[in-house]
Amino acid sequence: MASLSSSASLLFPLATTTNGGASLSSAIAVSDNKAFDSFCYKPKREQRRVVCACMAPPRNVESDGFSATKFNDTSKSENLNTLWDPEDDQDVLIECQNVYKSFGEKHILRGVSFKIRHGEAVGIIGPSGTGKSTVLKIIAGLLAPDKGDVYIRGRKRAGLISDEEMSGLQIGLVFQSAALFDSLTVRENVGFLLYENSNMSEDKISDIVRENLAAVGLKGVEDRLPSELSGGMKKRVALARSIIFDTTKESIDPEVLLYDEPTAGLDPIASTVVEDLIRSVHIKGEDALGKPGNIASYVVVTHQHSTIRRAVDRLIFLYEGKIVWQGMTHEFTTSTNPIVQQFASGSLEGPIRY
């Protein structure tokens, strides 16, 4: 399978489901298609599977989370393995154990280990090219580690994703890169999964699409083409698409969403909207219609301070293929780790060299 493109600036949700249909592996091929702008609607069985979402205002989001006064809680250790009790792994949804990944001579990941627990909102940060997106793709099962293991709810995953292997957990990857299907309307984009894989009537799908769009703060755009939307609107449409659900099916599996730079290229206000949407689809959030979100946990790769502050609770800092720091978001700017200090301040002086 070819690698994923991450150069474009739009969110593109791809997700696994365990209820049959195409696997994530086949969905990936969509993102590899260089002709993002000329996607055509294909007959049902030729299409890849896409999963969508709905959003809302977050609870308990601090508006000034990075002010100095907020970072005096250093009581929690920054040591790498102290944020969870190793005896209590019942709630671990995803675990990477000593993961290595190289591309040719480039040794990108060099022994990465971490856990994502039920209910967590985790950010992966670190300098460019350090392997953050690679970690997401490995978690999603789009790339296989060269060495090390990925556990999904305690079950070791062998190689790349398959529907069988993913049984028990649904994982969606929302790319910063493309894309909405340009030849489809907003309604068709958001309702894509349901049109393709459910037995719902068109009217019912239209209703759900309208609800999901309303949840992300968009009204009356169903008949527009993506080319008629602003960049921020496209991201919201893509987010709406990433968590749309077939309401006729009872899913008992928790769902994890992985966001790759969801706010890249957005203005500060549009970023805030997207950050709040990410919060709102989480089980600890609620959407614009007041409904709790469905996403059990999520992981966000980001460079944006606003996104770190507003959208995640815990941070994993990746540098030169290793996790060099983990901590709660509020510990980030008071860390004594020189790598973290340099990154947080944007200083040219320090251990990180460009």
Ligand SMILES: Nc1ncnc2c1ncn2[C@@H]1O[C@H](COP(=O)(O)OP(=O)(O)OP(=O)(O)O)[C@@H](O)[C@H]1O
């Ligand atoms: N499929 C691939 N083939 C070859 N090299 C790759 C592939 N995927 C990633 N890389 C390389 O691996 C390194 C890490 O890439 P990755 O996208 O994971 O970094 P990142 O930390 O997300 O970077 P950024 O913050 O700039 O998005 C880069 O040098 C990239 O060029």
